[in-house]
Amino acid sequence: MRNTSDMIEQYLKQLLQQSADGIIELQRNELAEQFQCVPSQINYVISTRFTLDKGYLVESKRGGGGYIRIQKVDLGMHEMIHVEVSQTIGSEIDQSAAEGLIYRLEEAKLVSCREANLMKAAMHRETIGLKLPLRDEVRARMLKAMLVALLTK
Incomplete structure (x- = not known):
């Protein structure tokens, strides 16, 4: 049996796939109620599984009218890739972040x-x-x- 975090992740990914523009907005409390969990578990899933190095931009506004907006980043354009790679990697990168970026490039069929x-x-x-x-x-x-060599055509 999958755990609640896995189910939340899968649900959000399905919503993103069904979205015409690759963006979803949701209410943290409503999602927590739907999955019968605490809102902090929603925060955990989003902060660990929907990161930039995994291909997602997340915007969060807290408060009464607060929302979470998740956007799948399309890596189809090579010049955008170079800018994003430089910003994501910077002057140092740990193993986990490097593997996340590589996974994302593979998922986008760029490698x-x-x-x-x-x-x-x-x-x-x-x-x-x-x-x-x-x-x-x-x-x-x-x-x-490696990425410059692989992605420059």
Whole structure:
């Protein structure tokens, strides 16, 4: 049996797929009521499973008329990819964020499964074998170089 967080994630992804513009707005309390959970669980799912490195932009407004807006980011344009890659990666990136970005590129069919697996292997902390923060800096440089090589046509 799936847990509540998994069910909430799947529900939100289905709503996004059904949305004509790839954007959904929802009320945290209404969603919590629907899944019979506390609103903080909704926050947890959104903050851990709908992140930029996983392909989502989230905007949240608290208060009485508050809402959560989730948007699936389309990575179809290469120039947009370069800007987003630079912003997402920056001068350092940890293994989890790197893998999230690679997953997102694979999901968008911008890299093949094989390319994604090679990139993940190269990003692994054991492969790089350096102490922090140098490891995250080297990982960022390697990932940027790989993505520029793969995404520039």
